[in-house]
Amino acid sequence: MPNxxxxxxxxxxVNDVRVTVDVVAFAIEQDSLEVLLIKRKYEPFRxxxxxxxxxxxxxxxxxxxxxxxxxxxxxxxxxIYLEQLYSxxxxxxxxxxxxxxxxxxxxxRAEEVELxxxxxxxxxxxFPVHSLPDLAFDHGRILDYAISRLRYKIEYSPxxxxxxxxxxxxxxxxxxxxxxxxxxxxxxxxxxxxxxTGILIDQDELTRGGPHRPAKLxxxxxxxxxxxxxxxxxxx
Amino acid sequence: MPNxxxxxxxxxxVNDVRVTVDVVAFAIEQDSLEVLLIKRKYEPFRxxxxxxxxxxxxxxxxxxxxxxxxxxxxxxxxxIYLEQLYSxxxxxxxxxxxxxxxxxxxxxRAEEVELxxxxxxxxxxxFPVHSLPDLAFDHGRILDYAISRLRYKIEYSPxxxxxxxxxxxxxxxxxxxxxxxxxxxxxxxxxxxxxxTGILIDQDELTRGGPHRPAKLxxxxxxxxxxxxxxxxxxx
DNA sequence: ACAAAAGTGTTGCTTTTACACCCATGC
DNA sequence: GCATGGGTGTAAAAGCAACACTTTTGT
Numbered sequence: 001m002p003n004x005x006x007x008x009x010x011x012x013x014v015n016d017v018r019v020t021v022d023v024v025a026f027a028i029e030q031d032s033l034e035v036l037l038i039k040r041k042y043e044p045f046r047x048x049x050x051x052x053x054x055x056x057x058x059x060x061x062x063x064x065x066x067x068x069x070x071x072x073x074x075x076x077x078x079x080i081y082l083e084q085l086y087s088x089x090x091x092x093x094x095x096x097x098x099x100x101x102x103x104x105x106x107x108x109r110a111e112e113v114e115l116x117x118x119x120x121x122x123x124x125x126x127f128p129v130h131s132l133p134d135l136a137f138d139h140g141r142i143l144d145y146a147i148s149r150l151r152y153k154i155e156y157s158p159x160x161x162x163x164x165x166x167x168x169x170x171x172x173x174x175x176x177x178x179x180x181x182x183x184x185x186x187x188x189x190x191x192x193x194x195x196x197t198g199i200l201i202d203q204d205e206l207t208r209g210g211p212h213r214p215a216k217l218x219x220x221x222x223x224x225x226x227x228x229x230x231x232x233x234x235x236x
Numbered sequence: 237m238p239n240x241x242x243x244x245x246x247x248x249x250v251n252d253v254r255v256t257v258d259v260v261a262f263a264i265e266q267d268s269l270e271v272l273l274i275k276r277k278y279e280p281f282r283x284x285x286x287x288x289x290x291x292x293x294x295x296x297x298x299x300x301x302x303x304x305x306x307x308x309x310x311x312x313x314x315x316i317y318l319e320q321l322y323s324x325x326x327x328x329x330x331x332x333x334x335x336x337x338x339x340x341x342x343x344x345r346a347e348e349v350e351l352x353x354x355x356x357x358x359x360x361x362x363f364p365v366h367s368l369p370d371l372a373f374d375h376g377r378i379l380d381y382a383i384s385r386l387r388y389k390i391e392y393s394p395x396x397x398x399x400x401x402x403x404x405x406x407x408x409x410x411x412x413x414x415x416x417x418x419x420x421x422x423x424x425x426x427x428x429x430x431x432x433t434g435i436l437i438d439q440d441e442l443t444r445g446g447p448h449r450p451a452k453l454x455x456x457x458x459x460x461x462x463x464x465x466x467x468x469x470x471x472x
Numbered sequence: 473a474c475a476a477a478a479g480t481g482t483t484g485c486t487t488t489t490a491c492a493c494c495c496a497t498g499c
Numbered sequence: 500g501c502a503t504g505g506g507t508g509t510a511a512a513a514g515c516a517a518c519a520c521t522t523t524t525g526t
Binding site for chain 4: 407446
Binding site for chain 1: 475476477478479480481
């Protein structure tokens with residue numbers, strides 16, 4: 001571990017701080033909210049599951065770029081929803097020495113993601129957030145924070161559409177809300193409210209296949225969303 | 237500027253990242269929202285105004301502790317409202333080399349603060365947010381972010397009470413909202429709503445002095461606040 | 473015909489908004 | 500007595516919550 005002295009403003013300061021980014025990547029699969037974890041190949045916490053992440057590199061133009069890079073090392077996705085969450089820098093959070101991490105929230109469409117373990121990982125997998133292994137470092141805390149942020153954002157931002165395919169049924173949209181908020185929602189009120197906003201565009205297309213009535217498919221309109229007021233509009 | 241190579245996970249990584257904390261400290265004075273700035277004594281941006289801040293030090297147990305320390309170097313205050321805002325780490329934000337800063341929001345009671353320039357500053361002062369000098373680094377952007385966060389938080393958290401004296405009148409509370417949100421609020425609705433929540437405790441005491449009817453003094457009850465629902469309750 | 477999920481309206485209640493005048497004090 | 504800011508109520512509108520049955524399809 002490096003421990004370098006250099007001079008700033010005339011006083012000697014020990015620079016033993018490193019900066020990482022970690023990514024909490026969520027997707028909805030079947031009936032649960034899932035998070036992407038990697039199995040660590042190296043110490044510390046070798047063989048434990050952890051959030052994907054790594055050091056900020058000179059090539060990263062921004063923190064967000066670093067987070068996108070880390071995520072793309074474990075998946076085939078790019079151009080995804082990515083939002084800075086919070087920074088964690090407690091003195092003892094990394095046994096190797098002082099490490100500040102900037103945590104990001106990523107939202108993926110499950111069906112578009114292919115996993116591929118990066119060089120520092122012996123595995124990558126989705127885990128349902130309600131049945132998780134012990135995580136390395138303070139990643140458990142970071143994940144808890146991410147979940148509460150997601151619950152919060154879903155009520156006043158259109159982030160949920162980043163978890164769904166481009167075309168979706170009203171029921172799958174409602175499922176996403178129910179999974180994330182962890183509660184049942186009245187379907188009549190849900191539909192009324194969403195259809196009332198005008199941000200769903202009817203695709204004039206139906207699902208087929210089930211032994212039941214087909215469902216209409218909708219698309220999200222960012223355009224219509226942006227003309228809504230900025231107060232919570234998706235509270236149920 | 238140091239530029240150190242060391243080995244992590246078998247690959248050589250250039251560690252030229254430094255970590256700072258910057259603090260956007262607000263207070264309400266007369267009829268404006270004011271922010272605390274320091275005048276830089278050293279390059280870069282010598283003699284320009286900037287947010288108070290500085291390097292994360294080994295003695296700082298946490299990022300928040302570092303922010304509190306930086307703020308206490310310019311003021312006499314401690315034990316204040318302090319909340320992490322956002323981290324900024326674009327490659328070129330500091331001409332000396334890569335520097336990630338974790339920005340904090342602080343809320344102070346104007347009348348309790350005494351200013352004292354720290355060693356790295358040739359001046360400290362309050363500036364109304366609507367009449368600011370050019371700021372060093374990307375501090376203008378950080379400040380904008382802080383203002384929008386404050387506007388946002390004031391609607392569903394009791395943070396406004398950190399800007400007011402312990403005892404305050406309903407009018408001074410309303411002023412705080414009007415200053416921060418930048419709009420007039422109907423005073424009957426404002427009072428009804430706030431008194432209805434039960435989080436204001438009547439002190440059975442009146443202001444005196446003005447050539448007008450005296451006003452009742454109230455105190456904030458954290459206890460009552462915590463039993464309210466978690467939806468926005470201070471929207472006007 | 474039946475199982476399974478899609479789709480649909482109404483009512484009471486709560487919350488929000490809009491709006492104008494009287495009250496207590498110092499000078 | 501007048502100037503100054505403190506303090507009060509009501510009605511219309513909008514939004515929210517609770518509630519159960521019909522429709523369409525595949526088998």
